Amino acid sequence: MTKQRQHYETAFKLEVARMIVDQGLSVAQVVKDMNIGRTAINRWIKQYRAEQQGKSGIGKPLTAELQRIRQLEQENRQLRSDNDLLKKASAFFARELK
Structure with missing residues (x-):
């Protein structure tokens, strides 16, 4: 049986990225506490940092x-x-x- 892909709201992605980048939480802790894939969180962080620098980043804007x-x-x-x-x-x- 294949695993269903989770879809998260943009506001949720932004909040998770802010928790890690701005509040200093570790990615490992957020992965464990929220049961979200590390790859997804890393993409959200990359997107958030790009947007903070005024770049468009990849994927849907946060x-x-x-x-x-x-x-x-x-x-x-x-x-x-x-x-x-x-x-x-x-x-x-x-x-x-x-």
Whole structure:
């Protein structure tokens, strides 16, 4: 039987990372107390530290600000794509009318 993958809320990941980085708890102690995989916690810490340095890091952002930035960037890409499509369509129809 395979082990089911756990999914944790972003706020929970952020809190665990803060406990280790800011409060100085050891990773081993958190792994033991909270029954969370060491690999997952190490990823959360890496992401948290990257975000603290102003970098985007890897994976889903932990802080609300970076989540909002990623959302706006995605929306911006979509709007640019839609705008390009509309420009091409209007050029096509302008040629057809001539």
